[in-house]
Amino acid sequence: MKKILPPAQKKLIPQTEEFNAQTVDFSFAGPLKMFDKMQRENLNAVKAVAKAKKQITAAARLTAQAYQNKSKIIFIGAGTSGRLGVLEAAECPPTFSVDYDVFTAVIAGGKQAVFKAAEGAEDDFLQGQKDFLKKAKKGDILIAIAASGRTPYVLGALKAARENGHKTVFISCSDTADTSDADIFIYLPTGAEVVSGSTRLKAATATKCALNMITTIAMALSGKVYKNLMVDVKASNDKLRNRAVRLIAKGAETEESQAFALAKKTGYNVKAAIVMAKLGVSFKKAQALLAQEKGFLDKVINE
Numbered sequence: 001m002k003k004i005l006p007p008a009q010k011k012l013i014p015q016t017e018e019f020n021a022q023t024v025d026f027s028f029a030g031p032l033k034m035f036d037k038m039q040r041e042n043l044n045a046v047k048a049v050a051k052a053k054k055q056i057t058a059a060a061r062l063t064a065q066a067y068q069n070k071s072k073i074i075f076i077g078a079g080t081s082g083r084l085g086v087l088e089a090a091e092c093p094p095t096f097s098v099d100y101d102v103f104t105a106v107i108a109g110g111k112q113a114v115f116k117a118a119e120g121a122e123d124d125f126l127q128g129q130k131d132f133l134k135k136a137k138k139g140d141i142l143i144a145i146a147a148s149g150r151t152p153y154v155l156g157a158l159k160a161a162r163e164n165g166h167k168t169v170f171i172s173c174s175d176t177a178d179t180s181d182a183d184i185f186i187y188l189p190t191g192a193e194v195v196s197g198s199t200r201l202k203a204a205t206a207t208k209c210a211l212n213m214i215t216t217i218a219m220a221l222s223g224k225v226y227k228n229l230m231v232d233v234k235a236s237n238d239k240l241r242n243r244a245v246r247l248i249a250k251g252a253e254t255e256e257s258q259a260f261a262l263a264k265k266t267g268y269n270v271k272a273a274i275v276m277a278k279l280g281v282s283f284k285k286a287q288a289l290l291a292q293e294k295g296f297l298d299k300v301i302n303e
Contacts, residue, residue, distance in 0.1 A: 016190070066140065133164065
């Protein structure tokens with residue numbers, strides 16, 4: 001493997017480290033005004049996401065392509081950014097019924113850093129490189145997350161990914177981000193934080209919104225959503241089994257009693273149950289039709 005060296009560090013202050021002129025009196029404001037100030041900044045975070053529409057949808061298409069090619073989507077970050085990647089990777093399997101290694105996350109400092117800060121780990125460029133290459137195989141894509149855009153661990157992963165032929169997405173809240181190894185750069189201009197430098201606040205809020213959009217749009221493009229229904233839900237507990245029955249009733253346009261009967265017959269397979277109700281076929285035939293159309297329910301029932 002070609003030796004990969006860290007980029008030269010620029011002396012630039014990330015936007016997330018700037019001082020917020022709107023909250024200089026925050027600690028003296030009292031709870032009600034504190035709430036107002038934070039809520040205003042939260043709304044600004046959501047507005048920032050809208051400015052990255054083109055880049056977010058491009059990342060979603062790339063993610064869908066990777067999934068359909070049976071490749072992995074690897075999230076990498078440090079601190080709060082790393083935890084957001086962990087959260088996204090953990091939530092996709094039960095929501096969309098994908099294998100747990102399809103969306104995978106790497107955080108600087110390892111698994112223990114999810115619960116206990118490993119602050120020094122983010123400074124290790126070469127470890128970021130090693131951690132990505134240890135996880136990645138040909139065709140896998142990287143979604144790198146760094147609010148400041150300058151985290152050495154994350155930049156190391158990006159450099160390693162690009163040098164080894166992987167497609168890369170970089171999410172940052174700073175216009176000073178090092179984007180030299182990003183195929184798609186998602187810039188979320190959230191600005192200075194309510195509490196200076198605390199990127200777990202609106203930078204994290206905007207990043208979570210962007211991640212939600214990338215994975216949800218990608219899974220919808222991959223046949224994991226029908227209309228606005230979560231039809232590939234894994235019914236692994238009572239709450240989710242009840243949800244599956246409601247989804248069958250809605251998707252099949254039938255009574256919940258019939259939906260429950262179909263759920264029992266299919267092992268709470270929402271897609272198959274809807275096909276059975278819509279087309280009047282057996283469970284086995286419904287499964288075959290769905291396999292033929294690669295899981296796209298709308299194609300099976302001609303909608």
